[in-house]
Amino acid sequence: MDITQFIKQTESHKIVPVFFHQDASVVINAIEASYKGGVRVFEFVNRGLNGLETFKTIIPHFKKYDDLVIGVGTIYDSKTAAQFVEAGAQFIVSPGLVTELANYCVHHNIAYIPGIATITEATTAMHLGCEMIKIFPANVIGSAFAKAVKSVLPQLAIMPTGGINPTENGLKEWFDAGVNCVGMGSQLFDKLKINNGDFNGLEQDIKKAVKTAFSLQS
Structure with a gap:
């Protein structure tokens, strides 16, 4: 998926739920609950020792949803990105701006969303061909920074991540x-519900958050 398509999907x-668990079955249930809750873009986080293997296990379960976009976050280099793209990742996210990763994704027409925390990084990302940035960690940097970025770089789409509460x-x-x-x-993902396998409850939480987000756009 190219970045233009990705931006339209997120708009x-x-x-965009961001999730990882060592147990592939838990990830599958979390994605299923997210989809039923109204989510159509999901970021699997590449953590732990078996991130790629877990991703390869979960992807076949969601071929049935042609409107669900699944990508991978916490990627630091183009080699790892290529492995996930080959396994079915439709977009790539990194905690910080990685030049070689930006070059790889732009060259291969893959949506890449780098984490940034300064106007300099946002400008550098734009010059590298990035059309969307991730403000990270969002709760530390604050929403005023997003407004500042939009004032000087209005062409950049923004996806803040980290510590945002799913309340109005x-x-x-x-x-x-x-x-x-x-x-x-x-x-978004209540740990107690995850540990108890309460994915129906999780679905309701996500549905409420999605409904709240849409209500703010009307």
């Missing part, structure tokens, strides 16, 4: 700042 669906107030401050979607991890 349409607002919330928590989401409103970011959408008011001009972001087109938000990445959400632990605030």
Whole structure:
């Protein structure tokens, strides 16, 4: 998926869950709950020793959803990105801006969203061909920074990630700042529900967050 398509998809669906678990079955259930909750873009986080193997296990389960976009985050180099793309990743996210990773993704027409924390990094990302950036960690940097980026680099789409609460107030401050979607991890995935296998409850939490995000755009 190229970056233009990815941006359109995130603009349409607002919330991008960010999730990892060592157990592939838990990841599969979390993605299923997210999809049923209204999510259409999902970021699998490449953590642990078996991230690639877990990803290869989960991908076949979602061929049935032709409108679901699954990508991979916490990527630091083009070699790892290529392995995940070969396994079915449709977009790549990194915690920081990695020049060789940007070059690889732009060259292969793959959506790449680098993490940035300064205007200099945002400008560098733009010059490398990135059309979307991830403000990370969002709760540390703050929504005022997103507004500042949009004022000087309005052509960049923004996906803040990290510590954003799925409440009306928590989401409103970011959408008011001009972001087109938000990445959400632990605030969206209740650990107790995950540990108890309560994926129906998780689905309801996600559905509520998605509904809240859409209500702020009307």
